[in-house]
Amino acid sequence: MAANGNAEFSFAKHGSARNGLSKIQTQKNGICHDDSAPPVKAQTIDELHSLQRKKSAPTTPIKGTEGAFAALSEEERQKQQLQSISASLASLTRETGPKLVKGDPARKSETAKGHAVHHHYHAPTISVSDSSLKFTHVLYNLSPAELYEQAIKYEKGSFITSTGALATLSGAKTGRSPRDKRVVRDETTEDDLWWGKGSPNIEMDEHTFMVNRERAVDYLNSLDKVFVNDQFLNWDPENRIKVRIVSARAYHSLFMHNMCIRPSPEELENFGTPDFTIYNAGQFPCNRYTHYMTSSTSIDINLSRREMVILGTQYAGEMKKGLFSVMHYLMPKRQILSLHSGCNMGKDGDVALFFGLSGTGKTTLSTDHNRYLIGDDEHCWSDNGVSNIEGGCYAKCIDLAREKEPDIWNAIIFGTVLENVVFDEHTREVDYTDKSVTENTRAAYPIEYIPNAKIPCVGPHPRNVILLACDAFGVLPPVSKLSLAQTMYHFISGYTALVAGTEDGIKEPQATFSACFGAAFIMLHPTKYAAMLAEKMQKHGATGWLVNTGWSGGRYGQGNRIKLPYTRKIIDAIHSGQLLNATYKRTEVFGLEIPIEIDGVPSEILDPINTWSDKKAYKDTLLQLGGLFKKNFETFTNYKIGKDNKLTDEILAAGPNF
Ligand SMILES: Nc1ncnc2c1ncn2[C@@H]1O[C@H](COP(=O)(O)OP(=O)(O)OP(=O)(O)O)[C@@H](O)[C@H]1O
Ligand SMILES: O=C([O-])CC(=O)C(=O)O
Ligand SMILES: [Ca+2]
Ligand SMILES: [Mn+2]
Structure with a gap:
């Protein structure tokens, strides 16, 4: 082949070529055929197109006895499902929910296996005030492929990248808005939740929640179609939560498809009523004249109604972190600790x-x-061990x-959502160094895209608890072994340091303290989670580390x-x-135990003082950071952690000493 690269294409190979091109051979009856394959079965183009898509056969037979929907006919089951979604979308001022129909409104008729199934098609131009007369099309648990098509057809800024991911834009907001997250304060939450200074739970009243809910529901019902995802949270089967996400964008639906646990077709058949519902009307602002609203963004959690708007x-x-907040409320009620942590x-x-x-x-x-x-961001630690929430x-x-x-x-x-990345217009290759849209570019993918994912995502009790801090002050050691009291001190402190905006020339590290390494998501007082962590670490003999x-330097x-x-x-x-x-020595100020050597790591970096050329600057910076820790911890000095005063006193003594 290499020596005679053109051989296959040489005319000389075909016998008749020497006398010019071979004559076109027609069949005996004289009709010209352009191929020898049998013709398609379809008589018309429409019929041909209808053959392209087939209805997938049920993967599991509908079970005999268990489950509320088990004995139902397929038609009856579909009807109940639509009723349930209609109830979810019901306005609180009307008696019934919207009229729903399944499928894409742009498709006038759905054809399956050659039989045309005529859906009611209603033009999306019907006036919004007549929403009780119009139909809302529901795109229910679409597959990634269908969601790609929806995104690319209807959502500006959706593109397929060179590796098959779906690139999307999240709009004006490219990160969470913690100052716009509100929680309804009512009889249920008044005593249970952490309110006031330092708490992430900014309060709102029930009535205001209803106003925002109505705004979101009306917006969603005014659209010609909404996406509905019915999925699960928590791989622990005993503590699994059913969630429904109603949204207006294929991007949102695919994101949640990837991030929540995907039900099997059989689990979906028996889904029933969700435990928690999200109404994502993110394209539509809240009304700034509404009580409590301080911007046009509002993320509202109502734990009694089990709804988020x-x-x-x-x-x-x-959506992901809103549900995580909900888990931070529901799980501790069952003596299960919810954690902002990765796990392997x-x-x-x-x-x-x-x-x-x-x-x-x-x-x-x-x-x-x-x-x-096991998971990268959200876990539960129960008496049975750990489980991923997502x-x-x-x-x-x-x-x-x-x-x-x-x-x-x-x-x-293919299947992964790539948010806010920049790519080459033609090749669609992503430039991961480009921060033009945001620095917070993200990829959301199903956990099984990681080859060594453990499915189901559960595991035994942890042996090591690693606290990560990205210390932009450069004074914390690369690793230290912690006592239980130190682990609690650093868990409650929840330190990291970010670097403030580079454009304005500020290069000062900004210390951030976020209790339990996730103050934005916790619902109860941080000491409640800390006490549970201490108890579990003690019981199961886990060791704490600060990394x-x-x-450095x-x-x-x-x-x-x-x-x-x-x-x-x-x-x-x-x-x-x-x-x-290993052999350890103790650092000044923070009193951390640091190892002398580690395989594959230069020993001199293990003690940060060695890496700083200006030793005085090191000491000053160390004291500066120590001071910030002390100041932050003041708010916790009056709280008791666990049953035992001993641990509380030890924790108070486990911080920086100088
Ligand atoms: N020494 C290091 N250790 C860990 N990450 C590092 C290190 N140096 C650079 N990085 C980069 O820091 C970033 C860590 O981000 P990562 O996605 O793991 O954050 P996260 O803790 O999961 O945050 P989030 O809760 O927002 O998802 C990555 O971009 C990683 O490449
Ligand atoms: O929630 C997000 O946007 C990203 C995340 O994981 C975090 O901030 O902890
Ligand atoms: Ca992460
Ligand atoms: Mn996170």
């Missing part, structure tokens, strides 16, 4: 939790080629590189971020047990 932001992370498991069943604020490395470090991934991962993409994070890179394929995934601007391969070696040494029995 989103107005004025299309950032999909609001070694070959011999050793489980590690990775806590940390946004961008500290939960997703990056829990996605480890040598370990099973069915997908939500990875930061800024500066993503194949060599550094191969599993995440390889997960960005700095931030700066100076603060931001002078030093550099600790190299990811070094952090991975440190994490390996924790998992393997090597670090448990």
Whole structure:
């Protein structure tokens, strides 16, 4: 082939070629055929197109006895499902919900297996005030392929990237809006929840919630179609929560398809009434004249009604983290601890939790080629062990590189939602270094896109609890072993440091303290979660660690971020047990136990003082950070943690001392 590359195409090969091109052979009857394959069965183009799509056969036979819908005919089941969705979408001022019809309104008739099934088609031009007369089309649990088509046809800014992911834009908001998150304060929540200074639960009253709910529902019903996802949260079958997400964008529907647990067709048949419902009317603002509203964005949680309303932001992370907040309320009521953490498991069943604020490395470090991934962001720790709340991962993409994070890179394929990235107009290759839209670029993919995901996403009790901090001050050691009291101190503190906006020239690190490494999502007082964590760690003999995934050799601007391969070696040494029995020395100010050496990590970086050329600057910065920790912890000094005063006193003493 190489020597005679054109041989296959040589005219000389065909005998008749020498005498010019061969004559076209027609069949005996003289009719010219352009191929030999049998003709299509269809008589018309419409019929041909109808053959292209077939109705999938039921994967499981409808079960005999169990389940509320078991004995129903398919038609009856569909009717009940639509009734349930109609009830979800019902205005609170009308007696009945909207009239619903399944399917895409743009498709005048749905054909299946050659038989035309005529749906009622109603033009989307019917006046909004007549919404009780019009039909709302419901696109129910569409597949990723169908959602791609919806997004590309109808949502500006949707494109297929060179690796098959769906690139989308989340609109004006490219991150969460914690100051617009409100929780209804009523008899149920008055005593249970954490209110007031420091709490993420900004209050609203029931009536205002209803006003916003009505606004969202009216908006959704005014559309010619809405997406409905019925899915699950929590892989622990005993504590699984059924969620329904009603949204207006294919982007939102695909995002939740990826992030929540996907029901099997059989589970969907028996879904019944959801435990919690989200109304995502994110394209539509809230009314600024409404009581409590301080911007045009409002994310409202009503725990009594088990509903959440989103107005004025299309950032999909609001749905994910809104549901996480709900779990932070529901799970502790069942003595289950909810955690803002990643989680993975070694070959011999050793489980590690990775806590940390946004961008500290939960997703990056829990996605480890040598370990099973249980989940990257939200977990429960019950008496049975750990379980992932979600069915997908939500990875930061800024500066993503194949060599550094191969599993995440390889997960960005067909089905994955890629938010706010920039790509080449023609090749559709994504430039992960481009921050033109936002620095918070993200990929949302189903967890099974990670090859060593552990499905079902559950595991035994954790052996290691790793607290991640991205310390832009550059003074925390790359790793320290913590006592239980220190673990609690750092868990309650929830420290990380971000670097303020680079455009305006400010290069000062900004310390952030977020209780339980997730103050934006907790619902009860932080000490409630801390007490549960302490009890579980003690009971199951877990060891706490503090890992700095931030700066070394100076603060931001002078030093550099600790190299990811070094952090991975440190994490390996924790998992393997090597670090448990290493030789330690104690640091000044924070009183942290730091190891002398770790395989594959230069020993001099283990004590940060060695990496700073200006020792005085190091000491000053260390004291500066210590001071910030002390100040932050003042609000917790009057709280008791657990039954025992001993632990409370120990925790208070476990912070920086100077
Ligand atoms: N030494 C390091 N350790 C961990 N991550 C690092 C390190 N150096 C650079 N990084 C980068 O920091 C980022 C960590 O982000 P990651 O997605 O893991 O955050 P996260 O904790 O999961 O946050 P979120 O809760 O917002 O999802 C990644 O982009 C990763 O490439
Ligand atoms: O919720 C988000 O937008 C991203 C995330 O995981 C976090 O901030 O912890
Ligand atoms: Ca993450
Ligand atoms: Mn997170």
